[in-house]
Amino acid sequence: MKDKKGNFFEDVYAVVKLIPKGRVTSYGAIASYLGSKGSARMVGWALIAAHPLTDLPAYRVVNRNGLLTGKQHFGDPNAMQSALESEGLIIIKDQIQDFDKHFWDPAKELL
DNA sequence: CCTGTGACTCCCG
């Protein structure tokens, strides 16, 4: 927190940490909320850097289809699904069921 | 300064 070179990352961390339990969001939604819409990759990348260093609930962040694309980066692919199911979500083959119902948009929820 | 890479997303055929 001395250097501000990770300014973008901090924003991602803050948003992800604000995701309510049992809710999920997409990389594009966060990127758009940060103003870097189109740079959804940066959000995922920020999570990679944050993953081992922070207590970021990255498992609440999935791709636009509600698919657990980044589960492989959790160390244990099953951990991501288990964590989400533990919060009341239903996942089949890495695909979140009723994703649109559990979708949490920072740009609208936080407003 | 240039290049490579990435947990994404959209468009086209």
Place this chain on the structure above:
DNA sequence: CCGGGAGCCACAG
């Protein structure tokens, strides 16, 4: 329906 390509921004070497 499914695959491939391009666009995108930030960071490391």
